[in-house]
Every structure is written in structure tokens, then in C-alpha cells.
Amino acid sequence: MEYIVVVKCGGSTVDELSPSFFESICKMKENGKHPVIVHGGGPAINGMLQALQIETEFVDGRRKTTPKVLETVEMVLSGKVNKQIVAQIQSVNEKAIGLSGVDAKLLTATAIERETLGLVGKIKAVNVSFLRELLEMGYIPVIAPIALDERGEKLNINADEAAGAIASALQAEELVFVTDVDGVLVDGQLQETLSVSEIDTYIEDGTIYGGMIPKVNAARESLTGDIKKVTIANGNGKNTDENGALIGTTIMKEEFIAQEDA
Numbered sequence: 089m090e091y092i093v094v095v096k097c098g099g100s101t102v103d104e105l106s107p108s109f110f111e112s113i114c115k116m117k118e119n120g121k122h123p124v125i126v127h128g129g130g131p132a133i134n135g136m137l138q139a140l141q142i143e144t145e146f147v148d149g150r151r152k153t154t155p156k157v158l159e160t161v162e163m164v165l166s167g168k169v170n171k172q173i174v175a176q177i178q179s180v181n182e183k184a185i186g187l188s189g190v191d192a193k194l195l196t197a198t199a200i201e202r203e204t205l206g207l208v209g210k211i212k213a214v215n216v217s218f219l220r221e222l223l224e225m226g227y228i229p230v231i232a233p234i235a236l237d238e239r240g241e242k243l244n245i246n247a248d249e250a251a252g253a254i255a256s257a258l259q260a261e262e263l264v265f266v267t268d269v270d271g272v273l274v275d276g277q278l279q280e281t282l283s284v285s286e287i288d289t290y291i292e293d294g295t296i297y298g299g300m301i302p303k304v305n306a307a308r309e310s311l312t313g314d315i316k317k318v319t320i321a322n323g324n325g326k327n328t329d330e331n332g333a334l335i336g337t338t339i340m341k342e343e344f345i346a347q348e349d350a
């Protein structure tokens with residue numbers, strides 16, 4: 089299998105994704121690339137938890153997940169958000185299939201720290217052969233970040249972390265985070281490129297905070313493997329190149345930045 093692109097759609101943007109975003113996904117296929125979509129849904133989960141009067145709390149960017157919270161997370165992610173994206177892709181005439189990590193044991197995870205986070209996991213394994221079969225059949229997999237642990241218990245996974253782990257396991261060429269900002273901003277200025285070493289500096293001085301932290305951390309981890317390029321871009325469809333590819337902040341290994349500059 090050649091060129092795989094993992095695209096993570098953030099919950100911040102999932103209701104705003106423009107037709108041109110879905111067209112850019114189609115263009116990828118026309119250009120011989122294989123998109124795999126991983127999605128979040130934080131704001132929709134918050135809304136449902138509020139409606140159900142279930143308390144929620146974040147610890148270092150991850151949602152503390154009780155059994156009741158997990159039930160709601162799964163209902164919103166696997167039920168509402170996943171099928172919304174699958175329907176939108178199919179409306180531009182592409183074949184899409186919605187799954188969570190529970191289906192076909194797609195994602196296996198272990199709990200990070202039950203005492204503080206409850207049912208929150210870190211991905212240990214991805215059912216790569218099943219995903220590759222779907223890609224070979226021409227399907228775009230759309231994946232909700234719920235995983236199973238070794239005993240078959242469900243765990244909630246941060247969607248940015250899930251996208252990074254799936255991209256690494258698939259040996260994808262590219263990882264794209266689609267969110268509600270144009271990319272990484274420093275003093276209000278969009279950064280076209282960012283090196284791995286700059287990530288640490290900007291997290292340390294507070295320039296990168298909140299929901300941007302898991303994205304740049306997932307970028308850093310993925311770039312230690314086969315992935316050559318990670319992009320953080322806006323889902324509003326306004327920033328695309330002539331091929332319809334999303335433009336935002338590109339995070340690359342130092343040696344690739346050096347090559348591009350040469």
C-alpha cells in the first residue's frame with residue numbers, strides 16, 4: 089500500500105467542515121493517496137454530558153472518564169459524530185465506513201492511570217491488516233477514538249493521540265490535524281513551518297497551550313517514525329493550495345526542513 093494520509097478532524101470544527109474540505113479528501117483519492125479519518129468530538133460530548141447532568145473534568149488535556157462518562161462519549165462519538173462524517177463523505181460520492189476502535193479490535197489500549205483519569209487509555213496496537221484491507225477495497229475508514237483493553241473493557245482515547253498512533257502504525261506518509269485555527273500561531277502570526285525543537289520552547293513559554301498541546305506532541309511522536317510531514321490546518325476550507333490540499337503549519341523533522349531550505 090502506497091501513500092496513506094491520516095486526517096484528524098477535531099470536534100472544534102466537525103460541524104463547520106466545508107464542502108471544499110470533503111472535496112480535498114476526494115482529490116487525495118484521485119491523486120492516488122489513501123485517506124484515513126480519525127475524529128474527535130469534545131464540544132459535542134460536553135454538550136451531551138451537560139444535558140444529562142453528568143459532571144466532566146479534564147486532567148492535562150484528557151477527559152477524566154467514569155463509566156457513565158464513557159457511555160456518553162461512545163454514544164456521541166460512535167453514534168452522532170462518526171455517522172455525520174461518514175454521511176458527508178458519501179454525499180461527495182466516496183465510499184466511507186464508520187468504525188470505532190472496538191470494531192474488529194481496531195484499537196487496543198491500556199489504561200494510563202485509573203486513579204486520576206479513570207477509563208482513559210493509551211493505544212498499544214492497531215489492527216493494521218484490517219485497515220489496509222478496507223483501503224484496498226476503496227473505502228475511507230472513519231474512526232472514533234474508543235479502544236479496548238486486554239480484558240475487552242472500553243477506554244476513551246484523546247483523538248489527537250489516536251490519530252498519531254494510527255498514522256505511525258500504518259506507516260502513513262502524512263498526518264493532518266484539521267481544527268478551528270489556521271495552524272500554530274505565535275504572537276498572532278501563523279507559523280508556516282515549525283521544527284520539533286521549537287515545539288518544546290513554545291509549550292514551555294505558554295505560546296502553545298490547551299488543545300494544541302496534544303496535537304504538537306502527537307506530531308513530535310509520529311515524526312520519530314516513518315511520517316515525514318505533519319500539518320495543522322483550518323477545516324473552514326479557506327486555506328488550500330491549487331490541488332485542494334490544506335495549508336497551515338507544517339511540522340517536519342529538522343533534516344527535512346534543512347532539505348527544503350537548500
Ligand SMILES: Nc1ncnc2c1ncn2[C@@H]1O[C@H](COP(=O)(O)OP(=O)(O)O)[C@@H](O)[C@H]1O
Pocket residue numbers: 097098099100101128129130266267268269271272273274295296297298299300301
Ligand atoms: N499557539 C497556538 N496557536 C493556535 N491555537 C492554539 C495555540 N495554543 C493553543 N491553541 C488553541 O488550540 C485550539 C485547538 O485545539 P482544540 O480546541 O482541542 O481543537 P480540536 O477539537 O480541533 O482538537 C485552538 O482553538 C486554540 O484555542
Ligand SMILES: CC(=O)N[C@@H](CCC(=O)OP(=O)(O)O)C(=O)O
Pocket residue numbers: 097098099100127128129130131133149150151161208209233244245246247248299
Ligand atoms: C481521553 C479524552 O480526552 N478523550 C476525548 C475524545 C474526543 C476528543 O479528543 O475530541 P477533540 O478532538 O474534539 O478534542 C474526550 O472525551 O473529549
